Amino acid sequence: MIEIIGYIFIAVGLMFDFFGCLGLVRLPDVYNRLQASTKCVTLGTCSILFGLFLFKGFTASGIKALLCIVFLILTAPVSAHAIARGAHISGVKLWDKSVCDKYEEDKKEM
Amino acid sequence: MKSRIILFFLAILVWLGLTWPPDWQHISIGILVAIFVAFMTGDMFTKRPHLFRHPKRYFWLLYYLPIFIWECIKANFDVAYRVGHPDLPINPGIVKVKTSLKSDTGLTFLANSITLTPGTLSVDVDQEEGFLYVHWLNVKDKDIEKATKLIIGRFEPILKRIFE
Amino acid sequence: MNRRLRWLAGLLIIIALFVGIIFYPPASMLEWQSISLMRFFFILSLCCVFCLYRIMRGPTPADRVVSIDILGILIVGFCAVLGISTGRPWYIDIGIAWALQSFIATIALAKYLEGKGFEE
Numbered sequence: 228m229i230e231i232i233g234y235i236f237i238a239v240g241l242m243f244d245f246f247g248c249l250g251l252v253r254l255p256d257v258y259n260r261l262q263a264s265t266k267c268v269t270l271g272t273c274s275i276l277f278g279l280f281l282f283k284g285f286t287a288s289g290i291k292a293l294l295c296i297v298f299l300i301l302t303a304p305v306s307a308h309a310i311a312r313g314a315h316i317s318g319v320k321l322w323d324k325s326v327c328d329k330y331e332e333d334k335k336e337m
Numbered sequence: 338m339k340s341r342i343i344l345f346f347l348a349i350l351v352w353l354g355l356t357w358p359p360d361w362q363h364i365s366i367g368i369l370v371a372i373f374v375a376f377m378t379g380d381m382f383t384k385r386p387h388l389f390r391h392p393k394r395y396f397w398l399l400y401y402l403p404i405f406i407w408e409c410i411k412a413n414f415d416v417a418y419r420v421g422h423p424d425l426p427i428n429p430g431i432v433k434v435k436t437s438l439k440s441d442t443g444l445t446f447l448a449n450s451i452t453l454t455p456g457t458l459s460v461d462v463d464q465e466e467g468f469l470y471v472h473w474l475n476v477k478d479k480d481i482e483k484a485t486k487l488i489i490g491r492f493e494p495i496l497k498r499i500f501e
Numbered sequence: 502m503n504r505r506l507r508w509l510a511g512l513l514i515i516i517a518l519f520v521g522i523i524f525y526p527p528a529s530m531l532e533w534q535s536i537s538l539m540r541f542f543f544i545l546s547l548c549c550v551f552c553l554y555r556i557m558r559g560p561t562p563a564d565r566v567v568s569i570d571i572l573g574i575l576i577v578g579f580c581a582v583l584g585i586s587t588g589r590p591w592y593i594d595i596g597i598a599w600a601l602q603s604f605i606a607t608i609a610l611a612k613y614l615e616g617k618g619f620e621e
Contacts, residue, residue: 234537237582245548248571254420256429258472278585293354300449304452306604307452308452314614317563333433
């Protein structure tokens with residue numbers, strides 16, 4: 228029974244991974260791609276690791292999978308934030324149909 | 338000194354997780370390495386170690402986790418809907434958000450929560466005046482106060498009780 | 502209305518693709534587990550192909566850095582699926598090490614994008 232729940236978690240995680248990578252291809256500029264791919268791929272991989280934890284239980288590899296989930300949730304948003312800041316400072320423009328860019332205005336004032 | 342002791346116990350906890358069936362060889366090596374790490378980098382870990390003694394903060398952390406996980410799942414379905422739609426219903430832009438958190442840890446957790454919740458991504462932090470620049474996938478309001486209420490209205494009071 | 506129908510049709514096609522990859526051709530109950538794990542590898546490889554396409558085509562350097570970051574997280578997923586399918590416990594060690602390593606690499610690449618040194 229618990230193995231079937233593990234398979235369901237892995238399949239859902241793979242589906243979110245697939246949607247995130249589809250977003251990486253379809254969306255129009257760096258920031259939108261960063262949003263779609265970071266959210267979907269991080270939670271999808273966490274779901275796969277949780278499926279592994281359900282398979283193994285509280286053995287060595289199960290607890291390592293839980294630690295790996297904590298590492299991923301702590302580090303993936305930080306690296307996304309660093310890439311977004313670096314891209315904006317290096318001068319990548321937003322998409323043409325974007326509504327507003329308050330950061331650009333404030334950078335000019337400084 | 339207190340900060341070093343806290344870092345020592347955290348390092349021992351992570352080491353126990355990495356070498357789970359505990360035996361005395363792994364634990365003795367772990368204690369030596371944790372003492373070394375706590376001695377070298379302990380004073381950078383936290384500036385206000387007395388905050389670790391309040392049990393109320395741990396309960397608020399337990400209250401915060403389910404809300405955060407629920408928002409994560411909602412964010413994933415939102416992004417999957419927008420990506421799979423043939424017309425790409427997005428309306429992006431960078432807005433400004435005002436926060437009243439001051440400490441480093443609180444700001445870091447606030448930025449991480451913003452990045453993992455529906456349609457928002459933190460781009461930069463202005464720590465002196467408390468402004469966050471947030472890239473929003475579907476801009477509903479450009480005004481600072483309304484955007485603040487829509488984006489971080491759910492997290493900020495709880496994070497304030499945990500980290501401030 | 503027409504738009505909504507098109508969106509529903511696209512969703513159905515994607516779900517049918519997933520179910521088809523996982524369940525077709527039908528395997529007997531005994532070998533179903535190992536074969537379905539092999540099919541999970543196929544979906545993860547498809548995601549990696551999308552990332553490589555973005556690395557190849559990306560108009561700015563920032564796009565390529567994003568793809569490298571995502572590839573690093575996908576490889577952790579590969580390690581987890583390998584750990585289940587072969588039953589060896591040390592694949593997840595590789596996963597943890599790879600996650601931390603790719604985080605440091607992404608921070609270094611982001612600093613390179615900013616065009617500054619590491620002193621700051």
